Amino acid sequence: MARTWKFTCVWPDTPRLPHDPIADPWELNPIPTSPPPPAAKPRTDLDHHIETVTGHPVATLWTQHDHKLLTPLVDRLVDAHRLLASAEVDVAFHRGRLARLLSGENPLDEAAFVLIERTLRHLKQAASLHDRRRAETVARLEEVKQSTPRPERAELPELAPPDFAALLAISQGATLRQNLLTQRTYARTGFGTIGQLVVEFLEGEGLVERDTSHPLQAGQPLTVTPTGREILSGTRRPAPPAARPPVPGFTRPPASRATR
Numbered sequence: 001m002a003r004t005w006k007f008t009c010v011w012p013d014t015p016r017l018p019h020d021p022i023a024d025p026w027e028l029n030p031i032p033t034s035p036p037p038p039a040a041k042p043r044t045d046l047d048h049h050i051e052t053v054t055g056h057p058v059a060t061l062w063t064q065h066d067h068k069l070l071t072p073l074v075d076r077l078v079d080a081h082r083l084l085a086s087a088e089v090d091v092a093f094h095r096g097r098l099a100r101l102l103s104g105e106n107p108l109d110e111a112a113f114v115l116i117e118r119t120l121r122h123l124k125q126a127a128s129l130h131d132r133r134r135a136e137t138v139a140r141l142e143e144v145k146q147s148t149p150r151p152e153r154a155e156l157p158e159l160a161p162p163d164f165a166a167l168l169a170i171s172q173g174a175t176l177r178q179n180l181l182t183q184r185t186y187a188r189t190g191f192g193t194i195g196q197l198v199v200e201f202l203e204g205e206g207l208v209e210r211d212t213s214h215p216l217q218a219g220q221p222l223t224v225t226p227t228g229r230e231i232l233s234g235t236r237r238p239a240p241p242a243a244r245p246p247v248p249g250f251t252r253p254p255a256s257r258a259t260r
Contacts, residue, residue, distance in 0.1 A: 042085045042092075045178070045216035046137055050081060052203065053145050073147055077140040084137045087130040094123035138212055156231055157205045166198045167207055167228055175219040176210055187222055207231065 047058050054061060054074060058081070064070050065078040098119045106112060159167065169189040176199060178185045187194040199222070202208040207228035211221045224232065 042088045044081070044084055044088055046081070046084070046141065046212060049212050050077065050141060053141060073144050077144050080133070080137040080140045084133040087126065087133040090126040091123070091130050094119060094126050098123060156227065157207070159231065163198060163201065166194050167202055167224065168232060169194065170208055170222050171224045171232055174222040176216065176222055177219045178216040180217055185216070
């Protein structure tokens, strides 16, 4: 009886090359599906206002919150701010993911349109959650602000002429904005622009308030407080230049000189 021999050749798996037509382009350029953990605490447009009301940097508030050293009102404010910061990370992640899907790294096939539609849906959900978190943080911030009223001043603050001019310009209508490209913050008025340092100085002196119910990129209206209006009314004249060095940052169109 004759025997029949069968031989089986086992070849090692050959990795698919990038130019392989059967290779999946989405495997060659994988798109992340979940946001990575933030390397540092993300900044929000409410950080400066929180620091002004509480008198502490946001990083210090987070550390004191972990050690349970805050009052109940401030503790709830930090809880809301942490949720807002997390929502900021989610929105930034989905925006970056959408930008990568539309960047041309991968072909626009049926799978790409499915991913784009899914990413848009997730971005819309993240933006809606961000708006709710921001509203909650603003509400907690107002609670802290109401619980710690600003002490009445015995005297009105003295202003250098440039700061008095900035306060006068804000009284005519101003909006604080942040440029999306340069991240520069400034106040736009009918007489020019006012730098962030000047706005923060006037806000710290209790002469100007900002409406934090609007995002900084869209514009936060600035209003003059009763103390600021009292200074503008003439009760307190601006101090001479030697009283306080002017804060840089206020720019206005140069005045035209009359020719003789």
